[in-house]
Amino acid sequence: MAALRPVRWSLGGPAGRPSGGRRVVVGGAVTLGVVLGALTGCTSEPPGPQDAAEALAAGLAAGDLSEVDLVAGTTPAQAQDGLASAFEALAAVTPAVTLRDARVDAADDASATATLDFAWDLDGPGGAEPWTYATTAHLQRDDEDVWRTAWTPAILAPDLTADEALVVTREAAPRAEVLGADDEVIVEARPVHRIGIDKTRVTAADQDAAARGLAAALELDADAYAERVASAGDKAFVEAIVVRDTDDEYDVDRLSRLPGVLAVADELPLAPTRDFARPVLGTVGTATAEIIEKSGGAVAAGDLAGLSGLQRQYDAVLRGTPGLTVAARSDDGDRELMTIDPVAGQDLRTTLDVDLQSAAEDVLADVAPASALVAVRPSTGEVLAAASGPGGEGLSTATLGQYAPGSTFKVVSTLALLRSGLGPASTVSCPPSVVVDGRQFDNFPDYPADALGEVPLRTAFANSCNTAFIGQRAAAPQDALVDAAGSLGLMPAESLGFSSFLGTVPSDSDGTDHAATMIGQGRVLASPLGMATVAASVAAGRTVTPVLVVDPPADEDGDTATDGSAGSTETSPDEDGSDDASTGTDEPRPLVPLAADEAAQLRDLMRAVVTDGGASFLQDVPGADVLAKTGTAQFGPQEDLRNHVWMIAVQGDLAVAVFVDEGEYGSTTAGPLLTRFLEDPAVARG
Structure with missing residues (x-):
């Protein structure tokens, strides 16, 4: 529309003439209503301060005021310097700044007030509530209808002045025990x-x-x-x-x-x-x-x-x-x-017993190879001691070590055989050697001759006859061994609230690998914690789950710190006929609960190891009768075979596993360490 020029009207002048002598003719007649109507229809409201206030909030949140229009007297660079100086101590943190409202002053439509809400997350996730406050910014509309911010440091923090800067003092909380x-x-x-x-x-x-x-x-x-x-x-x-x-x-x-x-x-x-x-x-x-x-x-x-x-x-x-x-x-x-x-x-x-932990560490103090001693209370599953010897070089051999358990695993194999119908008095054959798929398995070199031949399962277990257990492998299929391991607490997927490994039994073994599994070699792996749990399950008459952290609180981000597994996980082709070092059971099988009568038979058999077998040295340990099982597992190349050595034992409401990475036999290397621990006054006091 054409621009309107201001017209002055004088209704009292000469007829048909506006004052000032100019003649205006519109359609032959001029009326006041027509002109006023034209003026009213072409007038627009000036812009409000909302957009400018939102731009200010966004600039403060981004730490960049270059796009903020400021009232004359302050340049964006000066405002930016003021912001940087005031917030220098908070440079690592970004505030959330939101516009609460922007209101035009009732008495002056060219002035407005914006309220800004600040929120600083000064202590990171999971810390204290954010620091929140509100500030006020004043805006002015200039002759070109542009709203500009009147810059002042008080926009940044309550009552902040040009000679002040924010500082943060951090006081560490007392660390818990x-x-x-x-x-x-x-x-x-x-x-x-x-x-x-x-x-x-x-x-x-x-x-x-x-x-x-x-x-x-x-x-x-x-x-x-x-x-x-x-x-x-x-x-x-x-x-x-x-x-x-x-x-x-x-x-x-x-x-x-x-x-x-x-x-x-x-x-x-x-x-x-x-x-x-x-x-x-x-x-x-x-x-x-x-x-x-x-x-x-x-x-x-x-x-x-x-x-x-x-x-x-x-x-x-x-x-x-x-x-x-x-x-x-x-x-x-x-x-x-x-x-x-x-x-x-x-x-x-935690459940650690200070006296028992100290006693366990004293026992291992002079053991050169990697070693461990774990003690568990069968009635509760509480881990009373989890000691790792100095040979582990700082790694938790006790809870993370992965080793072939050797003949201590015969407790698991025996459970599978009991479930197949055998009993402690059942006759089994214990020859000096047995061949499976072309591979020869022998008993350990000092196996007693009077325990060879047709013997009760009790005798084969007490003296740890490898050939007898391998000879009964058809009665204990691999799935039965996996189930028996789970019944005794060797559950690979178990989450215990601390960095740990219990054990794994492969589900796909056959031939020589299955034969090796029967005597705790091949691809079977266990930790000292896992074998202590086996002994504890036998003692308790039910499947025990070890407990180390009591009512574990949620760890940071659900993350579980792992310091790495301790010790060797490799097996040699001479042990299982395969170079496959796979350690995991493919899919966890449903838990088969340990029955009370099964556990009673296992306790009887473990007692026979002490009364009639390879752990007779434990007969003189003071206190309740000791039940035990020895274990030796070969590893390394054929020309340089070495032995992992084990002992597991039960005495009263105490289950113990002792492990040494390299030794002679379970009875001769781990056995004396177990004896020292059980005879320690702190352990004897119970």
Whole structure:
């Protein structure tokens, strides 16, 4: 439509003339109503502030104000600098900023107020509630109907001024304790000294010598430690070792007098000794970059975190929630804006018995190969001890080791035979050797001659006759062995709430592989925990599921930390006629419950091992009668065969498995270790 020019009307002037002497003729007549109608129909409302306010909220959330229109006097670059300066301490976190509303002032339609809601997730997922607050922004509409924001730091945080910046102070929560049986404290804060080179205490030229001197005193790798010191910052403290205040092995005062060395007093969550259940419990230390990244903000640089074992798996539960304080800081001090108190972690309850765990570790202390001793209470399934010897080099041989169980698996094979109709008095043939599909199987070299021939199953079991069990393989098909293993607790898919492996029995074995399975070799694998569970199931008269963590809390993101399996999983072609190292049962079969009468017969047979067989040395152990089974499993190439050695035993309400990676026989290598454990006063007290 054509532009309208303003017209002044004078109805009291000469007829037909507007004032000012101009003549206007519209259709022969001019009326006031027509012109006013034209003016009203072509006038539009000015734009509201909504779009501009939403652009401001989006720019604040993105940390980019370049697209925000500002009132003259402040450039986008200046506003951006103010935002960066104010939020510098929060640079790693992005706020959620939403527009609550934008209202035009009632008295001035060129002014508006926008209310912005901020939410900062300062503590990552699973932490404290987000820090939330609202701020107000003022907007003005200019002559071109563009709404512009009047920039002020108070848009960013309540009452924030140009000389203030936000600061965040983080207070770590007290880390919770790890408890054992009867809630006895195992892991708690204990005084330590962090010992290392403080690079501010020694000249640059002397730092290498200082690092090597400390490494030599601590018997550490001097080259590796010197390299760490050299690569650290100019003012860094480079930790070499953490020493308990109760550890007499290190003279902290003497170490502190070495050039450049600083001993920093601190506290760390520690078990009673450096080695106490360490492969299972794990360790706590300064959070790694990987842990920090995976935590999504819940763990910050410098925080303590679980580095392995249960400490890592349940770190989110144990570490609690840190406290946070946000303040506006200026030269005049801090103005507090928000405070969240730290929330202590939740104690992790385990079933470990401190005295029995210590006794088990004492038994294994001088065993050179990888070794383990596991003790389970049959009536409850509680794992009382899960000790791994030093030969495992820090891996949990007790709970993660995967080894052929040898003749201890004959408890499983015997259960399958009992279910086929045999009994302890049933006659079986025990020749010196037996051939299956061209492969010869022998008894162990010192097998007693008077136990050969046609003998009761009790005699074959007590003396561990390989040929008798292999000769009965037709009565115990592979599926029957898988079922019997499950009945005794060897369930490969069982989730126990901690990093563990019980055992596997392949379902597809036949020929020599099936024959090898009958005597616990071939592709059968078990852990010491698994074989202790077998013994516990026999003692309890039902299928036992081991328990180590009591009422396990949900672990972080449902993730289960695994430190890797301990020990060899390989078998040789000379054991099973195959190079196949497959370990898994294809599909878990339905559990066949262990019947009470089956367990009673197995207990009778295991007692015969002590009274009439290869574990007679256990007859003199004080206390209740001991039931047992020996085990030896060959591994390695034919020209260099070696033996995994085992003993499992039951005494009263205690089931034990002892394993040594390389030894002579179960009775001669693992047997003395079992005897020492059962005779330990802590074990004898029950």
